[in-house]
Every structure is written in structure tokens, then in C-alpha cells.
Amino acid sequence: MGIALTFASPTGKLSIRPSNTIGQYNGPGVNVASEAKADSRTVRSMSADRVSYTLDSTLETVNNAEETAGRMAAEAGFDDEEIMKISMAVREAAVNAVLHGNAYDPSKKVTIAFERTAHDLVISIRDQGKGLDASKIPDPLAPDNLMKTSGRGIFLIRSFMDVVEIHPSQTGTELRMIKHVHGNPADSKEAPQ
């Protein structure tokens, strides 16, 4: 705690809410940078908030990712149960990135991006591993796999989120997940008449 962090301020078009500031997301080796590329294909609307974190391949990253996800989900108006599901999905994705993707390699980083659009909370987690072949992930509910001590992470992510996409490549895996915001009072207030 108390480690100085670097913070690249946005170029202007996107706003980062105060809760996304570095003060609530600190820890050794944590590098926080807001992404504000106006031409980024992942930015769906100019009113969206997007923040990304580049983190070391450590257990602390997993805990930080989970905590941040919970905070983002709360801000997006999700109820306690949905917040738990979102933060757990992010935790599992971060575990995959840190353990299975980067294998705790200190030279490899994990990038986590949160994007709030009018209707969704979009979270992507990228590692620098060999690339996850989703087709080779065994079904943890199959009788032969039920008593295995691992292999439930992706299943839980898919159970908790509305959309889950896994994009493997030779330079790593990006796991993108979306939770739809239902009946968010803040949204309805802002909706055009």
C-alpha cells in the first residue's frame, strides 16, 4: 500500500469518474492508465466511461480486479446479487489470466478494461500467454469431471455474465464479458423523453 502510481490523464473526450481514480486501486506494481482513444473500436458511445488497468501477474491483481469490478458494478446500479456475480466472474477471469495465461511470469502483464455504456457493463481481461483454446475446456458438469478440483472458472463466468467471448491469439487471450444493465434508475433518468 502507499505505492506511487502513474496515471495518464485522458486526452479529453472521455471522462473518468472519481471512483476510478488511483486512490482506490493501489498496490505494488499496479499501473493505472485511463484509456481515452476516441477512435477505439471498443468505445461504443462518446458518453461511455472506460478505464483500463495494466497489472502484474500476481494474486494481488486478482483481488484488485475483483474489488474494482464490484465497485464498477455497484456504480452501474446492479443489485447485491448481480454485483457478486460480476465481481466473481472478473475474479475468475483474472485468475485465468494470471495463473493459466501468464503463469505468474513477472515479465507478463494483465490488462483489465471496464467500460460503462448506456445499457451494458463491458469488461475485458487480456493476458500475454499462449492463448486459451476454449474448445478444449472440459465440461465441469460432466459426470467424469464433477469431482475434479479445477476447471470451473470459465463455466462460472458464463453462468454469471450475459455475454462471454474468448479471443485467443498467439500473443495472449482476451476474455470479454458483458452484463446488461436492467432497470437502472440512473439510466431511466437520463433517457431522452
Next chain:
Amino acid sequence: MSMKSSTRQVDGVTIVDLSGRITLGEGSIVLRETVRDLLSKGQKKILLNLGDVNYIDSSGIGELVSAFTTAKNQGGELKLLNLTKKVHDLLQITKLYTVFDVKDDETTAVKSFTK
């Protein structure tokens, strides 16, 4: 964030009171070492009281499965007591709820172990 564990004996059953989080890292390790320690001492009737476990991740689920299997393979019994809603729901969606022997009353749970 971390998990705490304490044990007590009731009618030949070792009740392990757990509190906190069973997650990758410390929480999972505490659970693993507690169960291994009990089995090595011949205490093979183990009741894990999860009433104060407010969070568990896939690693923690794996650790529960491992504890259950390890106890069984050594001729012991491992049961779960007082699941919180979160843990109950997780065991339901992973289809493990029916695998574990889950109890919600300590006295009944203790009596259910093989004499």
C-alpha cells in the same frame, strides 16, 4: 479478506468452524492444511461449518472437493454445515450440492456420522 479456522470436538466428530473467504491463495491453503492435519491425526469424521464463509471462488470449490475426496479415500467422512446462500447457490450450479452431504443443523449433523 483472509480465512480463519478453528476446530472443536463433539461426540467424536471434529467440527471445523471456518470464517471468511475460501479463495485462491490463503483461504484454500488453510482449508487444505486443516483437513490434512485432522486426517493425519486420525480424526476422520469432519464437519465443515461454513456458516461464516461469505465467499468462495472456483479454487475454493476445488478445495472442498479435494477435502471431501481425501477424507473419503482415507476411510473418513466429510460433511458440510450451515451453507450461506452464496455458497449454496454455487454448489447448486456446479452440481456439487448433491455430491456433498449438506446439513443445516449441527446436532443432526453430528448424529449423522457413522458410529
